[in-house]
Amino acid sequence: MPFACIFVPDFSLEALLRAEPELRSQPLAVLEGKAPLQKVFAVNGPGRRMGIDPAMAKAQVEACSGLVLRPRSRLQENAAHAALLDCAQSFSPCVEDVAPGTVVLDLAGLGCLFGPLPKIARDLARRASELGLESNVAVAANIGTAIIAARGFSGVTVIVEGKESDQLGGLPVEILLQEDLLTGGSQPRDEIFETLRRWGVRRLRDLAALPEVGVSERLGQQGIDLQRLARGATSRTLVPVELPLVFEEAAELEDPLVLLEPLAFLLNRMLEQLCARLGARALATQELRLELELANGYADEESTAGTPAHLSRDPRQRFHRTLRLPVPLLDPRTFLKLLQLDLKAHPPGAPIVKVRLTAQPASPRAAQSGLFLPPSPEPEKLELTLGKIAGIVGEGKAGSLQWLDTHRRDGFRMQRFAPSEPREKPATKPTGDLVTALRMFRPPVVVTVTMRAGRPQEIICSRRQEVGGEIVWAAGPWRSSGDWWEQQPWARDEWDIAVETTSGITLYRLVRDWLAGRWLVEGIYD
């Protein structure tokens, strides 16, 4: 059974470069530790050529001109490792999480799907590169050999079955002394390394050539295991990982972000990575959660809540936004535009030091619709349009209507506009009954009414003179009330009145609000 190992050398560096690919060609050093005792943890090729070595102090390297320094980011390493797992699982369901930056996958039976083993290895490397990680890929007949080959050889390597010892022989013996290769044993690995060094064992072929009895006597079972690894003769079963599907990208910022444009640039990159990871699993997303950590956050007294986005702030200087979409989508440009519109309407209010973006996975929707059905708006375009409309008219002012369980006038609320797919149904013919429509005044117009014999005779409105006039006809009153058990009960008398105006007869709905003690013109019949 063949196995493939994907290994990302200088994983902490690659995780940073995944977020800032423009630094790949520049000298870059990753620092670790607490100030002022920070030390260089990893350095890339251009940085090494400048003479920068790991374990140098920050003070030593700060003076180097052209050298870019970045703190080590666990957040980005976690996101990069998750991307690596997604890459592996897009090829095989059996993936083992060996170590940060190292995964092994079982290639049994994949030849029919993806082709020969060398092609699979090249495709793995290419897919990892598309996710922003430059990696080594090695294919071998057993897991240990695949891991050693991926760590020892750069690029794509295929170890021929039966020739493991020959192909691995030239690698240094230090490559065996990784925590994930040494299983069990009582001797610390430093002692084993020291013993091998005193014996003059430098390469794996040297270790493989040692007599087994002597290795067993001097190094015990650990020694035997190491020798088998050097010979490429180990066998163990793959321990597949069952990670929950979490699609998250995070970034810690060196300098706090103040403007929305650089934030949009960062979000665009994170969205592309998320969509690539989702696409690798044949998934889409229906919910995006954005969490921003603010530099000098403050508690905002004004809280707004409503679909599709919810705002919440907590005392730990975090700012959350949630975008819920009507259908699963996988377009990073659409997501970016929606996030931009949302952040313009609800800016965080403080500089941003950390960004975390999470996508809730969902099955992609089937987009095929009938040929003879009426057209409907495309979900992606509709979401953008609704976001832009909300930016013009305000939140909660555009959508479809949902009735509330009350008899109160205007007892409805606005909800997200998400028309269902049209079904094949014969078109109904017009009934011919044209309903008399009412146009509502929002808010209702306060008027003064002159009553005579219990009947309104004249209305006067100071704010809207066109509403006032002599009432030539009146029908009513119709009394209604409700919600008397609630905090806001209502009780009213309704009249339909006809007022003579210069343009003719105008019909209004006149309301007597008994609780507020005033007359209102609620609407006009039109």
Added chain:
Amino acid sequence: MSSIPLFSTAERNPIVPGPGKRLGCERVSALPKLAQVTPASRLEVQPAPEMVSSGVRELDALTGGWPRGCLSEICGAASSGRTSVLLAALAAATQRQEACALVDTGDMFDPASAATAGVNFERLLWVRCDSHAKDSPGRHPSTALRAGSDTEKKNNAESSQTASAVEQALRVTDLVLQSGGFGLVVIDLGGVPYRTARRIPLTSWFRFQRAVEHTPTVLLVTTPAPCAQTCATVLLEVKQLSAISSQLSAPAHTQLLNGFSVQGELLRSRLRKPVGSVATAFETKTLCAG
């Protein structure tokens, strides 16, 4: 002095270009640039747009319905019945399972009337434009995180402060038409004073008309008086003939507004002959919402 008379006293001869002019025309038509120009007499006849029911039998007989891919205008004074016609169009469109959009300039839409008319709210996008709303953009407190460059921020602040309900409606209509996929888009300017509605530039109407051209969208506008001018393919004016009530002589508490008697006059239609206005009458009924 020319010896050729300008007018013949015996008879008027048609003006025939002389040989020099004929040669000139032939040379002009032979120019390479004009070789691809199609004479007007040979232009293809554009197919008539598809008509959809307005929801009112009498109006369908009068206008043939509302044309797809065209701008149609309904004008009328207050209590003329124009909103009733608008709701009938929305009901018919939603019953055809088409997505509809209502750009409500004055936030005057009555859901109870619409429900009685048969409008399916699941398919209706209701955009409530109101420049005095508390939640209008630009009323959020200014924050440390700015939305872009200084110039853009200034433009955004100025535009949000000065946008009236009509401006909001025009911008929203642009977005809705660009989005596409709607069977019916209604711009309700019925609550806007005529002096404000007539200030809408003709370029806006022209832009809307071009936006719906060659699409299956019906664009309907309700106005207090004709505003879209030549951009409207169909112009319907509605007038209230009378209000219908039962038992006029009875006390007020026993009377009921039964509806209107409405006259609809087709002032303009590029889709039917004769070109002159024709009228029809119909009635509205006041039904009790459940």
